[in-house]
Amino acid sequence: MKIEELDPTDPVARRAWHDALERAVRADRPYALTTTLEAFEVLATSPGRHADRTWWQAVVDGEVVGTAELELPLTENTDLGWAEVAVLPAHRRDGVGRALWNEVVARARAAGRRRIGGEVTTDLAVPGAGLGFAAAVGAVEKHHEDHLLAELPVAEVPLHEAYDVVAWRGRCPDEHRAAYVAMRNQMNLDVPTGDLDVEATVLDDERLATSEERLMRAYDLRVAAARRRSDGVFGGYSLLFVPHGADYGWQDDTLVMPAHRGHRLGGALKAVNYAGLPDEVGVVHTWTAPTNTAMHRTNTALGFRVVERMVEVEVPM
Numbered sequence: 001m002k003i004e005e006l007d008p009t010d011p012v013a014r015r016a017w018h019d020a021l022e023r024a025v026r027a028d029r030p031y032a033l034t035t036t037l038e039a040f041e042v043l044a045t046s047p048g049r050h051a052d053r054t055w056w057q058a059v060v061d062g063e064v065v066g067t068a069e070l071e072l073p074l075t076e077n078t079d080l081g082w083a084e085v086a087v088l089p090a091h092r093r094d095g096v097g098r099a100l101w102n103e104v105v106a107r108a109r110a111a112g113r114r115r116i117g118g119e120v121t122t123d124l125a126v127p128g129a130g131l132g133f134a135a136a137v138g139a140v141e142k143h144h145e146d147h148l149l150a151e152l153p154v155a156e157v158p159l160h161e162a163y164d165v166v167a168w169r170g171r172c173p174d175e176h177r178a179a180y181v182a183m184r185n186q187m188n189l190d191v192p193t194g195d196l197d198v199e200a201t202v203l204d205d206e207r208l209a210t211s212e213e214r215l216m217r218a219y220d221l222r223v224a225a226a227r228r229r230s231d232g233v234f235g236g237y238s239l240l241f242v243p244h245g246a247d248y249g250w251q252d253d254t255l256v257m258p259a260h261r262g263h264r265l266g267g268a269l270k271a272v273n274y275a276g277l278p279d280e281v282g283v284v285h286t287w288t289a290p291t292n293t294a295m296h297r298t299n300t301a302l303g304f305r306v307v308e309r310m311v312e313v314e315v316p317m
């Protein structure tokens with residue numbers, strides 16, 4: 001077995017790496033959502049300013065049998081790295097995962113990082129290999145979230161009469177950008193992260209623009225925001241991604257600003273986004289901490305059900 005760093009300039013190698021990741025992750029997780037090839041291509045071929053990413057592969061007889069990814073944040077959280085390791089079922093319990101992990105650790109240490117975080121998603125009934133592996137490399141649990149799924153259409157949620165909806169696709173229109181950036185930053189402060197010790201991302205207009213431009217290359221971005229009719233103040237937003245060509249949506253942030261809570265705006269904004277999706281999009285995935293009672297209730301009222309559990313772990317180095 002050889003461990004190699006992926007050459008991100010090689011399109012054949014990129015495809016083989018992504019294909020192995022897909023097969024390894026999907027082997028025991030029917031509800032898994034992985035980065036699409038198109039989204040991976042954007043990450044691999046045009047590095048962003050806020051993260052340094054490296055990929056490795058384990059190769060046996062010319063076949064990629066395991067993959068690893070390391071992301072080193074460059075703006076916030078410069079003491080940590082984020083990693084993911086996946087191995088094809090036929091090659092598990094043979095030291096492949098550990099060999100990939102050792103590469104990740106060496107690179108993270110060389111970059112001065114003191115801890116590595118990761119997500120392990122498991123079936124509800126069978127804990128799976130990920131948690132055993134995480135324990136073997138010294139990981140401690142920091143936070144967990146439910147992975148939920150809803151079939152479309154979802155239940156209707158009327159929008160409170162004091163608000164109207166402002167919706168856009170792709171880049172946020174100029175006239176709403178300042179309010180949108182303020183809400184995005186509030187979201188990054190408010191979202192529950194358990195015992196995870198991470199600095200919140202701070203967006204400004206330029207960073208938002210760069211992120212929009214990169215995401216739009218692989219995703220249809222849809223935002224619905226609630227604006228109070230009486231004074232035009234924004235009360236919340238919901239952000240949905242649909243990978244190009246996919247038959248599912250990926251529900252990202254939903255925030256209701258503190259002064260606007262209690263009007264079911266979160267559920268209404270999600271429902272607005274889902275109602276506008278093309279017919280081929282049949283399901284939406286989302287992630288919510290079980291302790292986030294308001295959002296969990298919002299989700300179950302819409303028709304979401306829990307399909308997997310995602311555990312965020314951290315390995316001190």
Ligand SMILES: CC(C)(COP(=O)(O)OP(=O)(O)OC[C@H]1O[C@@H](n2cnc3c(N)ncnc32)[C@H](O)[C@@H]1OP(=O)(O)O)[C@@H](O)C(=O)NCCC(=O)NCCS
Nearest residue numbers: 084085086087092093094095096097098129130132133136
């Ligand atoms: C987790 C995963 C990467 C492990 O890969 P692997 O090549 O089988 O791992 P290794 O053979 O190097 O195992 C290293 C140690 O992890 C632990 N481990 C691995 N699989 C385990 C399992 N099914 N149950 C309990 N412990 C396990 C063991 O301590 C093992 O050492 P041992 O085989 O000497 O007992 C692989 O099962 C996988 O791809 N799972 C799906 C993706 C995933 O969950 N990734 C982890 C999150 S980033």
